[in-house]
Amino acid sequence: MHDLNVIILRAITTQQKRLTIRNKQLYYLPNSIEFLHWLVVLDIRSNNLTNLPNLPKTLEILNLGHNWFTTIPDSIILLTSLKSISIYSNQLQTIPNTFFEHLINLEYLNLNHNYINTLDNSIAKY
Numbered sequence: 380m381h382d383l384n385v386i387i388l389r390a391i392t393t394q395q396k397r398l399t400i401r402n403k404q405l406y407y408l409p410n411s412i413e414f415l416h417w418l419v420v421l422d423i424r425s426n427n428l429t430n431l432p433n434l435p436k437t438l439e440i441l442n443l444g445h446n447w448f449t450t451i452p453d454s455i456i457l458l459t460s461l462k463s464i465s466i467y468s469n470q471l472q473t474i475p476n477t478f479f480e481h482l483i484n485l486e487y488l489n490l491n492h493n494y495i496n497t498l499d500n501s502i503a504k505y
Contacts, residue, residue, distance in 0.1 A: 383409070390415055401425045408432055424465070434458060444468050444489070456481045463487040471495055 382403060390398050397420040400408075405426040412421075413433040421434065424444040431452040434441070440463045441455070448469040455464070456477065462484050471493035479485065 451478060461485055465489040467491040469493055474498060
């Protein structure tokens with residue numbers, strides 16, 4: 380946890396646009412991450428995450444690969460600036476029908492290596 384606090388503090392003081400927190404065996408992210416309004420890229424792959432707090436609405440690229448998500452976190456649909464999301468190698472079984480409704484800028488979606496067998500027909504309109 381000490382490493383995470385240092386990483387977040389560095390992100391706050393430098394206002395870097397990219398934040399990478401990989402391979403830290405994290406089970407959660409602090410709620411304060413929502414207030415990093417300058418953040419454009421968040422790479423939190425290869426942890427033990429199962430859920431997310433609210434994230435900065437400025438995010439354009441989000442990498443959640445190699446975690447333990449069984450569902451797509453609700454906080455993601457609030458990220459209307461999101462252009463790319465990778466949720467590969469998780470435990471996903473379904474994609475919510477409303478997932479694409481708010482992600483109007485989404486250009487890239489990687490869901491490889493999950494347990495999704497079928498997609499709802501309503502997804503085809505996106």
